[in-house]
Amino acid sequence: MKSEKAIMIERAIELADDFGSGKVLLFLDTAKDCRWFLKCNVQRKERVILVAPRAVSFSSAEMKGTGCMLLQSWSGNQTRFSRIKYAFLNGVLQGVLKPEDRVVCVLGPSGKGHLDTITVHDLSLSWSEEFPFEVKDIMRNESFPVVMAIVDIALDLGAVGREGRSIGTSFIVGDTENVMEISHQAVFNPFRGYPKKERYITLPEVVESVKELASLDGSIIISDAGVVEAAGRHLDAPTTTTKQLRGLGARHRAAAGMTRKTGSVAIVVSESTGKVTVFEKGKTVATLEPVISRRLE
Numbered sequence: 001m002k003s004e005k006a007i008m009i010e011r012a013i014e015l016a017d018d019f020g021s022g023k024v025l026l027f028l029d030t031a032k033d034c035r036w037f038l039k040c041n042v043q044r045k046e047r048v049i050l051v052a053p054r055a056v057s058f059s060s061a062e063m064k065g066t067g068c069m070l071l072q073s074w075s076g077n078q079t080r081f082s083r084i085k086y087a088f089l090n091g092v093l094q095g096v097l098k099p100e101d102r103v104v105c106v107l108g109p110s111g112k113g114h115l116d117t118i119t120v121h122d123l124s125l126s127w128s129e130e131f132p133f134e135v136k137d138i139m140r141n142e143s144f145p146v147v148m149a150i151v152d153i154a155l156d157l158g159a160v161g162r163e164g165r166s167i168g169t170s171f172i173v174g175d176t177e178n179v180m181e182i183s184h185q186a187v188f189n190p191f192r193g194y195p196k197k198e199r200y201i202t203l204p205e206v207v208e209s210v211k212e213l214a215s216l217d218g219s220i221i222i223s224d225a226g227v228v229e230a231a232g233r234h235l236d237a238p239t240t241t242t243k244q245l246r247g248l249g250a251r252h253r254a255a256a257g258m259t260r261k262t263g264s265v266a267i268v269v270s271e272s273t274g275k276v277t278v279f280e281k282g283k284t285v286a287t288l289e290p291v292i293s294r295r296l297e
Helices: 004-018 031-039 080-093 136-140 144-160 176-181 204-213 250-261
Strands: 023-027 048-053 069-073 102-107 117-122 169-173 183-185 219-222 228-235 265-269 276-280 283-288
Touching: 004 023, 004 031, 004 102, 004 117, 023 080, 031 048, 048 080, 069 080, 080 102, 080 117, 080 144, 080 283, 136 144, 136 276, 136 283, 144 169, 144 204, 144 265, 144 276, 144 283, 169 228, 169 250, 176 183, 176 219, 176 228, 204 228, 219 250, 228 250, 250 265, 250 276
Parallel strands: 023 048, 023 102, 048 069, 169 219
Antiparallel strands: 102 117, 169 265, 183 228, 219 228, 265 276, 276 283
């Protein structure tokens, strides 16, 4: 007799057939659950993209013959819609998904072992205002890999803060020349004078420095190529005050204003909620919500 999880996965595959979808995203959180799926008797397993935490690794022998694809995602916990949105972004970045795909997702509560939700999403259509997700332009932007690297850092800060403290900060990616022209240093720039090769956001030591410096007043500025240009930068672009931004603080409005005046993308971490908001062209294009685990106060 098949398990409930296997039945859920097969129903998701059937639904993908009904909706003309070629992809089923299966979200599993633990190595045990992932290995169960690789070995279980699920029909047409090759239709499934297994979304697993980066901390879970698989040998080539384990993947061989399963027919399914693997998409390794941010390792922390997120709310359900946030997990789906992040997987879409990461899937396009890795070439597993296309911006126009229609996808069926099957998942359960983050950190739990059961599956209880099946959803259908068309990436070519806008989501609701409550769950904004209009990222087609970002996906085509040359700075998209850098944006995703910063989103990972932002999710870490949103989930765990820094040394047990809540952190609110903003990152401005791309169009650096214009961004620097309409901003100024609020504090001494800790990245000034270092060679470019030592300031790439892909370097682990730079990631740790950026997380440490996120508590500074001001924004962190990163180029399209992923070079950190400055930290503690005050944004001078006129703030944006639209209906969509009501209820957001000065940090969010300033970041949105910068993306309206320049070709940059902004990623903002809320100090109070840990939510990560992505802005482009002056508006919210995505929100990601890590499950908070930092509250020590």
